[in-house]
Amino acid sequence: MTVRIDLESCNGCGKRTEGFCEEICPGDLFYRTSGKACLREPAECWDCFACVKACPKEALSIELPFQISEAHHRLSARIRPDHIVWKMHDSQGRLINQCSIPNRVMPGGMNAPEQALTAPNEDTSAHPEPAFPCAAAYADTRLLRLSGVYAQRRKGLWMQRIKIQGGALDARGWQTLAGLARAHTRGTPLLLTTRQCIEFHNITSERLPELQRDLAASGFTGLGACGDTLRNITLCPGNGLCPESVDFSAAADAVRQTLEAFKGVYSLPRKFKISFSGCARGCAQPYINDLGFVAQVRDAQVSVTLIGAGSLGARPETGIVLAVRVRPEDIPALALAALRIFHTRGNRTNRHKARLRHVRQELGDEAFLALFRKEYDSCAAQLPPGPPLALSASGMQRACELNVPCGLLDPDQADALAETLTQSQACARIQNHHRISIFAADTVAVLAAVRTNPALKPLLEGVDIVSCPGTAFCAHAIVDTHAAEHLLRAHLPANFAAPIRISGCPNGCSHATIAPIGLSGRLKRGPDGKIREGFQILTGGRMGIEPGCGKTASAFVPTEDIAAFIRTMPARTP
Amino acid sequence: MNPLNVQRLSTDLLIIGGGTAGCMAALFAKRAAPSLSVTIAEKAHIRRSGCLAMGLNAVNAHLVSGTPEDYLGYVRHDNYDVVRDDLVLSIGSRLNSMTAEIERLGVPFPRTPKGEFLSRSPRSILMHGEQLKPLLADAVVSSGVTALNRSPAVRLLHNAHGEVCGALLYQMRANAYSVITARAVMICTGGATGIYRPSNPGLARTKTWYCPYNAGAGLAMGLRSGAEMTSFEMRFVALRTKDVIAPTGTLMLGTGMRQCNARGADYTRQKEDMLGRKLTTCERLLFTIQEHKQGSGPCYVDISGLDRGGYDLLIESYLNMAPSIVLHLLKDIARPLRRVEICGSEPCINGGHGMAGFWIDKDRRTTVSGLYAAGDAAGGAPKKYITGCFAEAQMAVEHFLSCEDAGARTAAAADIESALQEASLPLQVDSSLACTDVEERLQKIMEEYAGGSTQNYETSRDKLLLARSYLEELEQRSRAMSAATPHDLMRTHDTSDRILLARVLVEHLLARRETRWPCYQTRLDYPLRNDLEFKAFINSRMQGGRITVCKRGTAPPYTNEPLEDA
Numbered sequence A: 001m002t003v004r005i006d007l008e009s010c011n012g013c014g015k016r017t018e019g020f021c022e023e024i025c026p027g028d029l030f031y032r033t034s035g036k037a038c039l040r041e042p043a044e045c046w047d048c049f050a051c052v053k054a055c056p057k058e059a060l061s062i063e064l065p066f067q068i069s070e071a072h073h074r075l076s077a078r079i080r081p082d083h084i085v086w087k088m089h090d091s092q093g094r095l096i097n098q099c100s101i102p103n104r105v106m107p108g109g110m111n112a113p114e115q116a117l118t119a120p121n122e123d124t125s126a127h128p129e130p131a132f133p134c135a136a137a138y139a140d141t142r143l144l145r146l147s148g149v150y151a152q153r154r155k156g157l158w159m160q161r162i163k164i165q166g167g168a169l170d171a172r173g174w175q176t177l178a179g180l181a182r183a184h185t186r187g188t189p190l191l192l193t194t195r196q197c198i199e200f201h202n203i204t205s206e207r208l209p210e211l212q213r214d215l216a217a218s219g220f221t222g223l224g225a226c227g228d229t230l231r232n233i234t235l236c237p238g239n240g241l242c243p244e245s246v247d248f249s250a251a252a253d254a255v256r257q258t259l260e261a262f263k264g265v266y267s268l269p270r271k272f273k274i275s276f277s278g279c280a281r282g283c284a285q286p287y288i289n290d291l292g293f294v295a296q297v298r299d300a301q302v303s304v305t306l307i308g309a310g311s312l313g314a315r316p317e318t319g320i321v322l323a324v325r326v327r328p329e330d331i332p333a334l335a336l337a338a339l340r341i342f343h344t345r346g347n348r349t350n351r352h353k354a355r356l357r358h359v360r361q362e363l364g365d366e367a368f369l370a371l372f373r374k375e376y377d378s379c380a381a382q383l384p385p386g387p388p389l390a391l392s393a394s395g396m397q398r399a400c401e402l403n404v405p406c407g408l409l410d411p412d413q414a415d416a417l418a419e420t421l422t423q424s425q426a427c428a429r430i431q432n433h434h435r436i437s438i439f440a441a442d443t444v445a446v447l448a449a450v451r452t453n454p455a456l457k458p459l460l461e462g463v464d465i466v467s468c469p470g471t472a473f474c475a476h477a478i479v480d481t482h483a484a485e486h487l488l489r490a491h492l493p494a495n496f497a498a499p500i501r502i503s504g505c506p507n508g509c510s511h512a513t514i515a516p517i518g519l520s521g522r523l524k525r526g527p528d529g530k531i532r533e534g535f536q537i538l539t540g541g542r543m544g545i546e547p548g549c550g551k552t553a554s555a556f557v558p559t560e561d562i563a564a565f566i567r568t569m570p571a572r573t574p
Numbered sequence B: 001m002n003p004l005n006v007q008r009l010s011t012d013l014l015i016i017g018g019g020t021a022g023c024m025a026a027l028f029a030k031r032a033a034p035s036l037s038v039t040i041a042e043k044a045h046i047r048r049s050g051c052l053a054m055g056l057n058a059v060n061a062h063l064v065s066g067t068p069e070d071y072l073g074y075v076r077h078d079n080y081d082v083v084r085d086d087l088v089l090s091i092g093s094r095l096n097s098m099t100a101e102i103e104r105l106g107v108p109f110p111r112t113p114k115g116e117f118l119s120r121s122p123r124s125i126l127m128h129g130e131q132l133k134p135l136l137a138d139a140v141v142s143s144g145v146t147a148l149n150r151s152p153a154v155r156l157l158h159n160a161h162g163e164v165c166g167a168l169l170y171q172m173r174a175n176a177y178s179v180i181t182a183r184a185v186m187i188c189t190g191g192a193t194g195i196y197r198p199s200n201p202g203l204a205r206t207k208t209w210y211c212p213y214n215a216g217a218g219l220a221m222g223l224r225s226g227a228e229m230t231s232f233e234m235r236f237v238a239l240r241t242k243d244v245i246a247p248t249g250t251l252m253l254g255t256g257m258r259q260c261n262a263r264g265a266d267y268t269r270q271k272e273d274m275l276g277r278k279l280t281t282c283e284r285l286l287f288t289i290q291e292h293k294q295g296s297g298p299c300y301v302d303i304s305g306l307d308r309g310g311y312d313l314l315i316e317s318y319l320n321m322a323p324s325i326v327l328h329l330l331k332d333i334a335r336p337l338r339r340v341e342i343c344g345s346e347p348c349i350n351g352g353h354g355m356a357g358f359w360i361d362k363d364r365r366t367t368v369s370g371l372y373a374a375g376d377a378a379g380g381a382p383k384k385y386i387t388g389c390f391a392e393a394q395m396a397v398e399h400f401l402s403c404e405d406a407g408a409r410t411a412a413a414a415d416i417e418s419a420l421q422e423a424s425l426p427l428q429v430d431s432s433l434a435c436t437d438v439e440e441r442l443q444k445i446m447e448e449y450a451g452g453s454t455q456n457y458e459t460s461r462d463k464l465l466l467a468r469s470y471l472e473e474l475e476q477r478s479r480a481m482s483a484a485t486p487h488d489l490m491r492t493h494d495t496s497d498r499i500l501l502a503r504v505l506v507e508h509l510l511a512r513r514e515t516r517w518p519c520y521q522t523r524l525d526y527p528l529r530n531d532l533e534f535k536a537f538i539n540s541r542m543q544g545g546r547i548t549v550c551k552r553g554t555a556p557p558y559t560n561e562p563l564e565d566a
């Protein structure tokens, strides 16, 4: 047997009349039986890897037949839009080697000569004014959402989300927000979101306009924090700070200004998310954003790649490469091009098929790219060039990370953080997983300051867990995610390494589907007839630059048993 | 469903074999004449079929420097002056524009900081060609070509004047035969392997060098239609890494690494010093075998001189074209292999590395009216590789487009009838004779009597005469092969084609009473090159079921000289 079929991963290609492997094998060696792929005659295989590359489930790999070698590693591959990733596993299934090789030239430089297809958009639907347009319009949920307001689970209470571009908030900002939380929400903790926003909870109807007024006065905005519009632009936390990284803040500003000036931005078919990653590690999750700019720095040379039309949702779909070797001055035009395509082509009848990735799916990658190129040309002709990019020269390094349980930061903790930042001239960035990174030139001093601060010290440790708001605030939630997180924090060993993501309902706001360990809220009626809260447990997801879904480890584990279940998981999953 | 429920199709240009040459021919035709109806009949799926299924890491025929005449000079020298100068030259003048076509498809080429291609030799440049075939297939499909996948052609069809006017296809997924008629037919089915015993046993037996699913159907169909073939006796044998059968050029070209024998001596350099010139491709293999015979084997490519970056590049190159050797090189991940054993591959018939195939004119027309051939199926011009295949595809299409549109020809009913009769034989017989058994018998005969790898590729008259008579018997017996599934039916067709090609090959080997291309063609009973009599092509045709062989000169008008009987 040279081709190995992992029957667990193979889904027989679902409803396709032929499996991808069956369709592609030049030797016609595959057939399917009981919904799984099967090799007709292993000895007739040429080892051409066509099937391995074609299988979307990565169910196939090749090892050398024992007749010719004692080597017992396996080779598998995954085709990406412009490169192929080869992986070598040993006989125990451990990844021992990996490399990626370019295999397709993607539109680079974006100088395609053709004419633009679409005319510039004029949109007549309501166009909110910055920064909090909705004070008078509580009845209009659409406008409310656009301004960052959601109804909480408890009737009469509201949530206000504000955008913090790149999660960069200075000491004064932290102080201000802490003060506003005390003044308007009786000290309800601030929630750090996974898109680097901050949310206020438990706001009464009377307080909401006041909070909004105060926020606006301090220069914060909730416009575009929720709703079908351009959402908070995220930057990797180290942007402009990490050594050897690109500072995208000016570019992000330019993109935001350009897109907010587009008339249709507040009446998009669905949300639109952009992220910037300052180095090739791609900490800002480019593949699951509608647009993800990723810089690569090699020998002080910067090259930027634009990945796009991906998103998370219940079924994650990673983006494709839209452009390589992007010139800094083209960044706003590229973003506007994508937004305009989304605005004109996005599906406005089915919200489940309304993201940019669905436009891409509908058109096919090639047509989508061609359209994008044309649209870019017309945008580039209209826009001034974007700002140049600079290499970060902050002289700072990451000093530590604050691990914020449930993403809930007490106003007191926010104050303490502000104090520490001022004292040791440090910077804080909200991460995308309920953490705050602190950067400073003198990392030792910061660490010492945090260690001696009673409000912050407990945040230095802790297992990597992110839970969505769950029944604490969210109207959709079916289970209490915070309870689950507290249980796990109390009962898992401090050195438990695998990241855990907990979602309160199948919407999966905490990215449970792609987590190494994911918990997705479920209800189940027990033998006694009572409904119990618990979770579907998923394992094996990947959250890195190439996300992938996990598999179900258990369909239902009651909340009280999850710590015990997860503690034994490494032993259970091969 | 009854496969004899025949469907009828028609098209302007029918291309049989959607591999390298076939796909490019279709694309060229459609680009030049968008209203033309172009159909590819492909045995597998055009996305990953034929020699390019694994991907490629280099364009082996690209003129980094030098003129088309220099290219001809090199090809002549490497093949001991028996090549079709006109064909080679016509290819040479188009090579670099074909590289541009590959780039246009979107295949990435690594470049120097100055923007030049990375060359491994004066005629070879590196490319990241893993996706070459899918990219080509995408271009073909979006240009509007009809690609019939899983539709191997099994017989050519003729009109009342004996001109080719279409083909009988077996549509595997529908399990049905169909008749497709066309204004012209182009054979792009590549060469043939699986005629000799494979180098590896058991589960590894299909680990051949040449694409094992190229069984030479186009050549066999052409022979049955009376087309003239050339140079089958110049089998191609590749010098490959042992067992995993991966290319050795990747190890040596541009890396400075060399072949050595078991004692570490660089025997190729010694021979080059002795001869005062570069070795030809077949001499690299010949001298390797000589080392073995002298007790200095096994032979290796020594790559201990590669630094870390060089080794990574090597791995990358292999992943682009022959991925499984990486499992062998990195068997012990902590200590990557530093000496890679080498050997000769199974002999195969092909016109891309070697020059076995259809006898064609400069427009790539075969000797049968209505039939073109391009790529590895076309003979006379060795070392054409992918760019040469593309160039031939282009020339054939140009000629086809320049011809007046006489409308589709109609196939004679009797011809369809007899084609169907022959093609459906395995469905009618009731026996337990499996095509794999027949194929193993074929491979044993060829291996032992017609110069297989275990015989050091050597043979002689009496062995060949035995092979001839065994093959005749085998062909008779093989009419009892039966097929139960569509896959089996396809495989029985492969087997019958291979037997026919083997028979013709044996006649060619018998006719060349000299040793012209050592290893590719070695006659132990005539060990020397005989320029007086055999600086010539050996050609063959089938007439009334009999194979006739003749000799043609190496210069126009390639006069036909009868050969005395072996």
Ligand SMILES: Cc1cc2nc3c(=O)[nH]c(=O)nc-3n(C[C@H](O)[C@H](O)[C@H](O)COP(=O)(O)OP(=O)(O)OC[C@H]3O[C@@H](n4cnc5c(N)ncnc54)[C@H](O)[C@@H]3O)c2cc1C
Pocket: B016, B017, B018, B019, B020, B021, B022, B041, B042, B043, B044, B049, B050, B051, B052, B056, B057, B058, B059, B060, B061, B151, B152, B153, B154, B188, B189, B190, B191, B209, B210, B211, B213, B214, B215, B216, B217, B218, B321, B352, B353, B374, B375, B376, B377, B384, B385, B386, B387, B389
């Ligand atoms: C392993 C390997 C590595 C190589 N590496 C290089 C390299 O790095 N660089 C380079 O320049 N050249 C390389 N070559 C040479 C080059 O790939 C070939 O010369 C070229 O691909 C041949 O093209 P072709 O169209 O003639 O045949 P192919 O591309 O093999 O196409 C033949 C097609 O015909 C189909 N077919 C067969 N029978 C039938 C039938 N009965 N009906 C319908 N269809 C049929 C097959 O499925 C296939 O699709 C390599 C060759 C091999 C085998």
Ligand code: HEM
Pocket: A150, A151, A193, A194, A195, A196, A197, A288, A311, A312, A313, A314, A468, A469, A473, A474, A475, A476, A507, A508, A509, A510, A511
């Ligand atoms: C009112 C109830 C809801 C609350 C409180 C809520 C809360 C959140 C929070 C806090 C985040 C991460 C932070 C951020 O994006 O800035 C998030 C993300 C997300 N939400 Fe919700 N959400 C709610 C409703 C929904 C609904 C109805 C859906 C699905 C239709 C949904 C789908 C998602 C998804 C898919 C993400 C991940 C975003 C990504 O792509 O990164 N949420 N949600």
Ligand code: SF4
Pocket: A005, A009, A010, A011, A012, A013, A019, A020, A021, A022, A032, A036, A037, A054, A055, A056, A057, A058, A059, A060
């Ligand atoms: S392509 Fe992959 S998932 Fe589909 S049938 Fe084949 S092995 Fe299974």
Ligand code: SF4
Pocket: A003, A024, A025, A026, A027, A028, A029, A044, A045, A046, A047, A048, A049, A050, A051, A052
């Ligand atoms: S490696 Fe190639 S020949 Fe082997 S089963 Fe896969 S597709 Fe078929």
Ligand code: SF4
Pocket: A236, A237, A238, A239, A240, A242, A245, A246, A277, A278, A279, A280, A281, A282, A283, A284
């Ligand atoms: S390492 Fe991560 S956080 Fe730092 S710049 Fe790079 S992408 Fe951003």
